[in-house]
Amino acid sequence: MMKSQFITSNVLLLILALCFSVSCRSLFSNNLDVTPGSEDFITCLRSHSNNFTSISQLIFTSANSSFLPIWQVAVNNARFNQPDTPKPSVIVTPVEESQIRTALLCTKKCGYEIRIRSGGHDFEGLSSTADVPFVMIDFTNMRSIDVDVANRSAWVQAGAALGQVYYSISQKTDTLYFPAGVCPSVGIGGYLGGGGYGNLMRKYGLGADNVVDVRFMDVNGDILDKNSMGEELFWAIRGGGASSFGIVLAWKLRLVPVPEKVTVFTVDKTLEEGLTEIFHKYQTVMPNIDRNLHIRIQMFGENVGNTTQKTIRMAFEGIYQGTIDTLIPLLEENFPELNVTREICEEVKMVQTSLLFGGFSTSTPTETLANRSAINTLNFKGKSDYIREPISIDGLKKIWEKIFENDGSDTFSCIKPHQGGMMSEFSETAILVFLNTLECFRPIFQTVDLANQPSYTQHQHNPLAQEIG
Numbered sequence: 016m017m018k019s020q021f022i023t024s025n026v027l028l029l030i031l032a033l034c035f036s037v038s039c040r041s042l043f044s045n046n047l048d049v050t051p052g053s054e055d056f057i058t059c060l061r062s063h064s065n066n067f068t069s070i071s072q073l074i075f076t077s078a079n080s081s082f083l084p085i086w087q088v089a090v091n092n093a094r095f096n097q098p099d100t101p102k103p104s105v106i107v108t109p110v111e112e113s114q115i116r117t118a119l120l121c122t123k124k125c126g127y128e129i130r131i132r133s134g135g136h137d138f139e140g141l142s143s144t145a146d147v148p149f150v151m152i153d154f155t156n157m158r159s160i161d162v163d164v165a166n167r168s169a170w171v172q173a174g175a176a177l178g179q180v181y182y183s184i185s186q187k188t189d190t191l192y193f194p195a196g197v198c199p200s201v202g203i204g205g206y207l208g209g210g211g212y213g214n215l216m217r218k219y220g221l222g223a224d225n226v227v228d229v230r231f232m233d234v235n236g237d238i239l240d241k242n243s244m245g246e247e248l249f250w251a252i253r254g255g256g257a258s259s260f261g262i263v264l265a266w267k268l269r270l271v272p273v274p275e276k277v278t279v280f281t282v283d284k285t286l287e288e289g290l291t292e293i294f295h296k297y298q299t300v301m302p303n304i305d306r307n308l309h310i311r312i313q314m315f316g317e318n319v320g321n322t323t324q325k326t327i328r329m330a331f332e333g334i335y336q337g338t339i340d341t342l343i344p345l346l347e348e349n350f351p352e353l354n355v356t357r358e359i360c361e362e363v364k365m366v367q368t369s370l371l372f373g374g375f376s377t378s379t380p381t382e383t384l385a386n387r388s389a390i391n392t393l394n395f396k397g398k399s400d401y402i403r404e405p406i407s408i409d410g411l412k413k414i415w416e417k418i419f420e421n422d423g424s425d426t427f428s429c430i431k432p433h434q435g436g437m438m439s440e441f442s443e444t445a446i447l448v449f450l451n452t453l454e455c456f457r458p459i460f461q462t463v464d465l466a467n468q469p470s471y472t473q474h475q476h477n478p479l480a481q482e483i484g
């Protein structure tokens with residue numbers, strides 16, 4: 016009797032074990048390897064998915080050989096791409112909105128935090144790493160772009176990069192564009208969530224000023240648009256960091272008119288060529304000049320020739336929505352010190368300016384903008400501050416001294432977006448981003464150990480700027 020009971024219970028155990036292994040095999044089919052600890056999330060996904068087989072191909076845990084490459088591919092700052100950087104417990108790369116909802120609900124149910132990644136350019140790595148167990152939803156498979164030339168608009172899924180947006184528009188028209196940023200690999204998801212400045216802002220405002228609608232998933236998995244979410248949430252997600260409030264699925268963009276040909280130029284000036292006075296004048300000229308003109312500055316600390324004497328070089332990179340014939344008299348009248356001549360100007364299509372500002376020549380095939388792997392990863396952190404009055408000549412000289420003191424490398428780069436134009440017409444609360452910004456006047460030397468730098472965000476205050484008054 017005892018023996019038959021023993022046999023029966025053993026058979027039962029065997030049957031249970033078989034059932035379990037069968038269910039596990041079907042559960043984790045399609046080569047889905049599961050790290051211990053993430054089974055709860057996978058089990059939840061399975062029970063809430065209509066088609067687990069298809070979603071299982073979009074899920075990666077560290078037991079899966081694709082996990083690390085998928086995580087690394089959009090870590091756009093090398094200081095976060097380290098072996099000891101905390102990685103997600105699970106990466107989900109959805110192809111449709113319902114899969115995002117399922118992943119969101121399971122993340123909540125299983126007690127994970129969630130991180131959303133679009134282009135992966137977050138200066139603090141917020142989309143790729145966290146100090147707590149987390150699930151990453153990576154929009155890499157959701158990048159479709161639907162350009163509607165007749166209605167001057169485009170629906171863009173959150174995973175698209177700015178370069179893809181520019182390229183897609185240029186495939187349909189040369190006379191419409193989206194006023195967004197200079198780096199083609201920045202994701203539209205994070206870019207618009209932070210406000211988004213760019214080369215056309217003096218004429219058309221920030222990227223976020225040109226968002227006309229959104230598809231947005233709230234914490235309950237409900238999908239909202241501009242009308243159903245209400246004015247306040249629509250205001251908050253365009254500048255206040257959309258991931259604080261939910262998940263942007265797609266943005267609807269207003270496309271703005273641009274001339275068929277625009278003019279670009281670059282002029283370099285060093286301290287020996289009167290840079291201090293030229294930059295000082297730049298600060299007062301640019302906010303009031305014709306809003307078709309934008310001049311970005313990149314700044315470099317370097318040696319004079321082969322000597323050990325240090326200098327500052329600034330590259331004044333201009334983009335003008337007009338012809339060379341109208342640009343030259345405009346600059347001769349307002350800013351002759353820059354000495355922009357006809358010979359250094361080039362008339363190009365707007366999409367070619369995105370190549371140029373993205374680090375390519377204007378003759379590079381425009382498809383390059385849509386190819387993320389063609390764009391170099393940059394290891395830098397941008398910092399911003401508000402400057403309402405022009406910096407005095409003495410203030411500028413103090414900045415140069417600071418730059419020379421902070422040695423260890425002889426180069427750094429810095430962008431100084433001037434505003435004015437349409438940017439002066441918005442009220443301070445119109446949108447949740449930085450206005451009148453002097454960006455990154457805290458020099459970031461290439462050899463600086465970024466991991467040990469204090470943390471700044473676009474909205475925080477820069478002590479160096481405070482010091483120079």
Ligand SMILES: Cc1cc2nc3c(=O)[nH]c(=O)nc-3n(C[C@H](O)[C@H](O)[C@H](O)COP(=O)(O)OP(=O)(O)OC[C@H]3O[C@@H](n4cnc5c(N)ncnc54)[C@H](O)[C@@H]3O)c2cc1C
Binds near residue numbers: 174201202203
């Ligand atoms: C090389 C470089 C160049 C830059 N150039 C410019 C520029 O010209 N103009 C400018 O304004 N800024 C610029 N930036 C700053 C950039 O706009 C911000 O870092 C932006 O947040 C990056 O967005 P992302 O999607 O690439 O990054 P991600 O790291 O993917 O996301 C950034 C933040 O947005 C959140 N997020 C991403 N997708 C979503 C989503 N679908 N729903 C909700 N939240 C989401 C993330 O969780 C994270 O908190 C630049 C940054 C770098 C590194």
